[in-house]
Amino acid sequence: MSDSLMATYNRLPVTFARGEGVWLWDTEGRRYLDALAGIAVCGLGHAHPAVRDALCEQAGTLVHTSNLYGVLEQQRLGDLLIEQTGMERVFFGNSGAEANEAAIKLARLHAHRKGIDNPAILVTEGSFHGRTLATLSATGNRKVQAGFEPLVQGFVRVPYDDIEAIETAAANRSNIVAILVEPIQGEGGINVPAADYNARLRAICDREGWLLIHDEIQTGMGRTGRLLAHQHDGVQPDVVTLAKGLANGVPIGACLARGEAADTFGPGSHGSTFGGNPLAARAARAVLETLRDEDLCSHADTIGAWLMEALRETFAGTPGVVEVRGRGLMIGIELDRPCGVLVGQALEAGLLINVTAERVIRLLPPLILQQAEAEQLVETLTGLVRRFLETD
Numbered sequence: 345m346s347d348s349l350m351a352t353y354n355r356l357p358v359t360f361a362r363g364e365g366v367w368l369w370d371t372e373g374r375r376y377l378d379a380l381a382g383i384a385v386c387g388l389g390h391a392h393p394a395v396r397d398a399l400c401e402q403a404g405t406l407v408h409t410s411n412l413y414g415v416l417e418q419q420r421l422g423d424l425l426i427e428q429t430g431m432e433r434v435f436f437g438n439s440g441a442e443a444n445e446a447a448i449k450l451a452r453l454h455a456h457r458k459g460i461d462n463p464a465i466l467v468t469e470g471s472f473h474g475r476t477l478a479t480l481s482a483t484g485n486r487k488v489q490a491g492f493e494p495l496v497q498g499f500v501r502v503p504y505d506d507i508e509a510i511e512t513a514a515a516n517r518s519n520i521v522a523i524l525v526e527p528i529q530g531e532g533g534i535n536v537p538a539a540d541y542n543a544r545l546r547a548i549c550d551r552e553g554w555l556l557i558h559d560e561i562q563t564g565m566g567r568t569g570r571l572l573a574h575q576h577d578g579v580q581p582d583v584v585t586l587a588k589g590l591a592n593g594v595p596i597g598a599c600l601a602r603g604e605a606a607d608t609f610g611p612g613s614h615g616s617t618f619g620g621n622p623l624a625a626r627a628a629r630a631v632l633e634t635l636r637d638e639d640l641c642s643h644a645d646t647i648g649a650w651l652m653e654a655l656r657e658t659f660a661g662t663p664g665v666v667e668v669r670g671r672g673l674m675i676g677i678e679l680d681r682p683c684g685v686l687v688g689q690a691l692e693a694g695l696l697i698n699v700t701a702e703r704v705i706r707l708l709p710p711l712i713l714q715q716a717e718a719e720q721l722v723e724t725l726t727g728l729v730r731r732f733l734e735t736d
């Protein structure tokens with residue numbers, strides 16, 4: 345591969361030329377079942393006609409003008425997002441990290457308005473919030489931070505899925521203004537908290553006057569079987585961030601807010617040149633409309649439940665398999681040992697998967713996954729994992 349690129353990624357020895365649905369073809373013409381969807385990005389699969397048509401049409405109409413003017417497609421997307429999420433206002437950026445940066449700035453500005461000069465945001469161990477300085481400082485993974493010190497201050501870390509630790513922090517500190525948390529941790533290993541965790545976070549935030557900020561960059565856009573993961577819990581955050589699946593691969597990020605938080609930013613307090621431009625906004629609207637019209641969140645819920653059950657059955661009693669967990673089409677298979685080599689072995693077998701937190705196989709297939717494809721996924725993966733566990 346070319347030396348012209350900075351070596352920020354350990355790339356696998358494959359290059360893709362085209363895709364269709366859940367399938368990808370490499371430059372040699374080999375076909376792969378994509379059970380990663382560009383890391384939870386291509387929820388509608390590859391080359392979806394609705395996204396293709398939206399992009400082609402918009403490219404021939406208007407791509408960019410800037411946020412100095414009214415942007416019709418951004419307004420339309422905002423209206424649709426508000427309607428479908430129960431939030432009140434939205435700011436658009438171009439990535440997940442930018443969406444979280446907006447949320448962090450919003451929480452700080454909100455705090456300063458209330459007279460808190462040194463605001464702190466509670467974050468959790470094992471979290472991932474991005475690679476910019478503020479978001480890597482919020483991230484609960486030393487590997488992401490190492491070498492980039494001094495980190496951004498103002499984050500207080502507690503273990504994930506630990507209400508007691510939050511109560512202790514609440515009792516000992518007066519400068520906490522928000523909790524920033526993933527409803528299910530993605531990069532951290534598909535960590536599903538206790539069923540009442542998100543509801544209890546909501547209750548604590550209400551009691552303390554903190555903002556509940558959900559990072560739904562990975563869990564959002566139907567991934568867990570609802571448009572947003574917190575909709576499973578009947579919990580409404582004050583701020584929610586979206587990106588990955590929002591425009592099926594066209595770069596976009598969104599920070600949505602409601603209540604007091606929705607009115608925090610004013611002219612000049614935040615901005616983005618590209619954010620919410622007509623092309624990206626049009627693609628995102630096509631995604632939201634397709635999810636709604638084709639009932640794809642329910643589909644992800646149903647096929648995800650089948651997939652998880654099938655994986656639990658096939659691995660039941662298998663020494664080396666610790667747990668199969670997740671929600672909808674966000675599934676982790678935890679092994680008792682590091683299993684990064686499985687990614688390359690799966691690639692050779694024509695299957696794209698990911699391993700995160702060293703020993704958790706992560707599956708994030710497109711939401712359009714059909715039964716026969718899900719069966720093929722289980723069959724291929726079962727063989728690979730069994731062989732790995734027997735020979736490792």
Ligand SMILES: *Cc1c(COP(=O)(O)O)cnc(C)c1O
Pocket residue numbers: 439440441442444472473474475526530531559560561562563587588
């Ligand atoms: C991927 C991810 C991010 C960062 O998104 P980028 O678009 O890579 O900046 C933030 N939070 C979560 C939960 C993610 O999964």
